[in-house]
Amino acid sequence: xxxxxRRDFLHFSAMSLGGLAAANACSESVFGQGLDLSETTAxxxxxxxxxxxxTSERITxxxxxxxxxxxxxxxxxxxxxxxxxxxxxxxxxxxREKKLRGPLHGIPFVIKDxxxxxxxxxxxxxxxxxxxxxxxxEDAFVVKLLREAGAVLIGKxxxxxxxxxxDGNSISGWSGRGxxxxxxxxxxxxxxxxxxxTGAAISAxxxxxxxxxxxxxxxxxxxxxxxxxxxxPTVGLVSRTGIIPIAxxxxxxxxxxxxxxxxxxxxxxxxxxxxxxxxxxxxxKRRERASYLNSLVADGLRGARIGFxxxxxxxxxxxxxxxxxxxxxxxxxxxxxxxxTFPNLEKFGDAEFAVLEYEFKDGLEKYxxxxxxRYKTLKDLIKFNQDNADREMPYFKQGIFESxxxxxxxxxxxxxxxxxxxxxxxxxxxxxxxxxxxxLDAIAAxxxxxxxxxxxxxxxxxSGYVSSxxxxxxxxxxxxxxxxxxxxxxxxxxxxxxxxxxxxxxLKIAYSFERNVRARRVPKFLATAS
Numbered sequence: 084x085x086x087x088x089r090r091d092f093l094h095f096s097a098m099s100l101g102g103l104a105a106a107n108a109c110s111e112s113v114f115g116q117g118l119d120l121s122e123t124t125a126x127x128x129x130x131x132x133x134x135x136x137x138t139s140e141r142i143t144x145x146x147x148x149x150x151x152x153x154x155x156x157x158x159x160x161x162x163x164x165x166x167x168x169x170x171x172x173x174x175x176x177x178x179r180e181k182k183l184r185g186p187l188h189g190i191p192f193v194i195k196d197x198x199x200x201x202x203x204x205x206x207x208x209x210x211x212x213x214x215x216x217x218x219x220x221e222d223a224f225v226v227k228l229l230r231e232a233g234a235v236l237i238g239k240x241x242x243x244x245x246x247x248x249x250d251g252n253s254i255s256g257w258s259g260r261g262x263x264x265x266x267x268x269x270x271x272x273x274x275x276x277x278x279x280x281t282g283a284a285i286s287a288x289x290x291x292x293x294x295x296x297x298x299x300x301x302x303x304x305x306x307x308x309x310x311x312x313x314x315x316p317t318v319g320l321v322s323r324t325g326i327i328p329i330a331x332x333x334x335x336x337x338x339x340x341x342x343x344x345x346x347x348x349x350x351x352x353x354x355x356x357x358x359x360x361x362x363x364x365x366x367x368k369r370r371e372r373a374s375y376l377n378s379l380v381a382d383g384l385r386g387a388r389i390g391f392x393x394x395x396x397x398x399x400x401x402x403x404x405x406x407x408x409x410x411x412x413x414x415x416x417x418x419x420x421x422x423x424t425f426p427n428l429e430k431f432g433d434a435e436f437a438v439l440e441y442e443f444k445d446g447l448e449k450y451x452x453x454x455x456x457r458y459k460t461l462k463d464l465i466k467f468n469q470d471n472a473d474r475e476m477p478y479f480k481q482g483i484f485e486s487x488x489x490x491x492x493x494x495x496x497x498x499x500x501x502x503x504x505x506x507x508x509x510x511x512x513x514x515x516x517x518x519x520x521x522x523l524d525a526i527a528a529x530x531x532x533x534x535x536x537x538x539x540x541x542x543x544x545x546s547g548y549v550s551s552x553x554x555x556x557x558x559x560x561x562x563x564x565x566x567x568x569x570x571x572x573x574x575x576x577x578x579x580x581x582x583x584x585x586x587x588x589x590l591k592i593a594y595s596f597e598r599n600v601r602a603r604r605v606p607k608f609l610a611t612a613s
Contacts, residue, residue, distance in 0.1 A: 139172075210245060213458075286311050398547065435501075505557045
């Protein structure tokens, strides 16, 4: 992995704020007498620590106090790291001794509670079944990379239990261990799943940076409806080692941040080969690449050919209005917009679900056995939920657990055929075909329509709902959701997706779009909090 020169990063920090003068002015207002780190970027925090006006300990304490004061309304955090302040002090000591680890040195981050940590925190996927499981023997690879880069892990976020793969009538953002996470814009609305806690926490300014995981929509959906940036990388770009799995063919971890620049900064750290995850090394020698920060150019839309997926239009008039404005903005910035459709969009849904069921059983049971949990199979977990139904199943059951438990091995013909169907219609006769036909740099689509009410009686209703996550998710291709606007007080995101390993191109387009539209806003009830 290419190292970012410290001087280059500090130069980028200033440039990202519109020049050194703007950076200094911002620092004086943000880090002055009344400390308020709301909406502060990692670049700004790093510049302030370099200048000496802030320390990692002070930044960490600010976020921890904010969690204590306001998360009782959002319920995004499942656990706070008791060692966070001590870690921050150590990063400060290293800084004083000129032992900087990288651009994330001293920057607080949170992770989803399906990501292993070998520390005092639990790793449970939101399930009470794993509360007394042995602590993981080592950090997940992504956590290891972030710690080595100097970032400060301040806590774990709630999620849809088992990454929303327990029952078809689930409530996104609910787990037996963590309860219900709420959307910080309107608290009776759903934050979407399964990285609901990370999306809500970053939107509410409870940490500088976050990590979510996605199988289909679990990064881009909460990012969209919580008004932040969510980057789902190509499957194989970021290691899955130490992450409780759903499906090896679609699972990935990725950044969840308030800006595209912060997502690029995190991806520079996370893009690394891991010998324990063959997907990150299967193409032989690791790809040579420049820093993703090089993609952050203001006129990144100029000359870009972007296909707008019309398959999702006409289903929500208010959402369409936001997206039409987004298209106009991209055209004014110099992009060429081509209307495209995907005739095979409805041909892989059943196959995708079959693949997920097969791979879930295979991957989860391997994880449970390696972890040393007393529950080693899906059948064991089903029995635990039945025995603890009052706590684990007060609102919905476990139909997906039950249907997955009876699946056979990955050598079954039904599984092999389903994988082929998914690849054919999402890749060959999906994204690849449309991009070739129209000579596109990327495809754009609405990430999501406005989110729905939290409903403990009926579960997720998805009334009039629109989502574009499945096509890139099933293909294993990258996508990034960026705030595009609002329907009343509810955020709407736009997704950009494309071929495998085109993250640099997507970041370039997303960064330029973000600068032109500037749709991110602080949730109202937190807007004046400090």
